[in-house]
Amino acid sequence: MNPSQKKPFGIAHASDELVRILAFAFDQIDTLAGVIDKDGTMLFANRSALKTVGQTLKQVIGSSFRDSPWRNHSPEAKRLTDEMIEKACRGETPILEDSLKDPDGRVIQAIFSITPIRDENGEIIALVPEGKIISDIKALQAKLENERREMQQWIDSMGSFVAKCTPDGKVISCNQPFLSSMQLNLESIQGKYICDLTRLKRFKNHQEKLQRVLFDARDGIKSSVEINFSIEQNDDRSYLFNASPVRDPSGRVIFVALEITDISEQVKLRELTLKKEKEYTKRLEKEVSKIKKRLEATEQFYKNLIDANPTGVLFLNHNGCVIFANPKMEQYFEKVGIKKDLIGGKSLSSLHMYPADQFWRKDLMRSENETVFGQKRMILNNNSSAVYCLEVLFGPIKIPESGVMGKVVVVNDVTERIKLESDLLNARILAEKMNSLALFVSGIAHEMNNPLTSILGCAEHLIEDQTHDSEAYGALKIIIEDAGRASRIVRNLLSVAYPQKSNCTPICLNDIIKYIVNVHIEQVRKKDIRIILDLCEEINSIIGDHTQLQQVVANFLQNAVDAIEESGIGDQIIFRTLNQDEWVVMEIEDNGPGISEENQPKLFDPFFTTKPPGKGTGLGLSINYNVIQRCNGFISLAQDVPSGTRFIVKIHSAEVPEASAKKEK
Secondary structure (H helix, E strand, C coil), X not given: CCCCCCCCCCHHHCCHHHHHHHHHHHHCCCCEEEEECCCCEEXXXXXXXXXXHCCCHHHHCCCEHHXXXXXXXXXXXXXXXXXXXXXXXXXXXXXXXXXEECCCCCEEEEEEEEEEEECCCCCEEEEEEEEEEHHHHHHHHHHHHHHHHHHHHHHHCCCCEEEEECCCCEEEEECHHHHHHHCCCHHHHCCCEHHHCCCCCCCHHHHHHHHHHHHHHHCCCCEEEEEEEECCCCCXXXXXXXXXXXXXXXXXXXXXXXXXXXXXXXXXXXXXXXXXXXXXXXXXXXXXXXXXXXXXXXXXXXXXXXXXCCCEEEEECCCCEEEEECHHHHHHHHHCCCCHHHCCCCECCCCCEECHHHHHHHHHCCCCCCCCCEEEEEEECCCCCCCEEEEEEEEEEEECCCCEEEEEEEEEECHHHHHHHHHHHHHHHHHHHHHHHHHHHHHHHHHHHHHHHHHHHHHHHHHCCCCCCCHHHHHHHHHHHHHHHHHHHHHHHHHHHCCCCCCEEEECHHHHHHHHHHHHHHHHHCCCCEEEEEXXXXXXXXXXXXXXXXXXXXXXXXXXHHHHHHHCCCCEEEEEEEEECCEEEEEEEECCCCCCCCCHHHCCCCCCCCCCCCCCCCCHHHHHHHHHHHCCEEEEECCCCCCCEEEEEEEEECCCCHHHHHHHC
């Protein structure tokens, strides 16, 4: 970019890190401070300023400083503000004593100033308005005066002579040892040049040396000189004059601290040289230490950045072996049983990431100067049942000084995402099946129900004329039972394809369980299966359809009986109810053969059944799932059952607010 083509100054052109640092720095200032452009538009205001006028940063940014709550209390204030902005744009730092109003309408006296900000070319790019509350200034002045007295006492207690001078060398103050040794008082030398002291004037060359030291300090350079002069008559001694510039926050030298030390008896030329060498070495070590700390801080910053990365990161050397893995990547490997101590120095294929060798070997055959980027999906599997699908992005790393080539690999576990995509696809397929089923069922239900009704009616009419021991009675009984079963199948198909409207009323779940168990108890006992009721006596009521919930309990009971009977494993079924926070919980548990892991995801799919053909329609659990959902509940299969099966049904209690139950769900 041509240097003359400068970007406009503003928060929008700064990086997020720069803005964060700027905001943090300004917020440490107790005074009211901000940043405006040369037109007076607000770019930033610190917390003290915002708190004083009761506004937020969002309200302030983009507004005019002339119309801000700090300066809009009178037309005169706005005029003075315009004058201050004009002066600041000319490079001045105008100062004005005025007032402002806080959110409660109280007038606060303050001192305002506007300081120009320059770029590297010396051009003004922005302005910093600052306000200091006068009451705070007075308190600060009192504090500074107290600190000044303490500082003077401390300086007076020093053994060396100390003088405070203006940048051009006039005495402002000095410590008591200096005055005592010179047999002077402060008033007699205050405002005079330090070089014009009576006993120093006799040594012309020393006076010039001291002047050069003071000029260096005035220019911001700390300097020292050895000068011989006498404090008492005919008593010339060597003194070391150290002149140190003292700067204000803007970097301007405001005064020179002059320390005068008697070195005549204890310092020789060799010792003085050695001392200077040690001072130089110490300063050098200090700078090296600072640089080292900066490098360590930078290294730690980037390490923290990589360690905090939510994706896995690997660094590979030019041979494709791991030289670094961040904590997230170590977690990926630990999932498949690879400990972090075993990662370093291994290739991706030896760490069971496939198909790593294929594309890495291909990339390594290319020219070292060629930049290669790529993205792959890889499988992480360490001969275990856990298989993880990884999305991998890799690119080159090259260190110019050493010419070392390497790769950076960014790894993201997309196993769950792929599973969700698969589940979504299955859900779409199921929805399409259900639509097709609805069309199919609506077409045949009427055709099947009419003949079934005729068959049931005729059979029931004929059976009335038969004796119980007749052959015709047994045949008619079979016809009635099978026709009723066929009718129930049609109703189940209709309930899956077209969910019935619920007639919801308050219901006691215990009553439904007891009713269904009493209806089927004799049938179950004949199969040597026990039913155990572990029901909470103070169970909360629920809201649901009485008939549909009876069907849910009956389906659970029938499934458990069928599983035990067909497998020959188990002999008991437990119905359990309890109150759990906002939920009424029903558990149906049996000690039968259980459900295989591969069948669990399909349990609630319509028409899915583990029974032999002709023994079940696969609609029971699907109907249960839909009914419980309409009751604002859900069904889950417990995973902590050592043997058998336990279904957990949770329905929102009618005696607690529904919102809290939805939050729990």
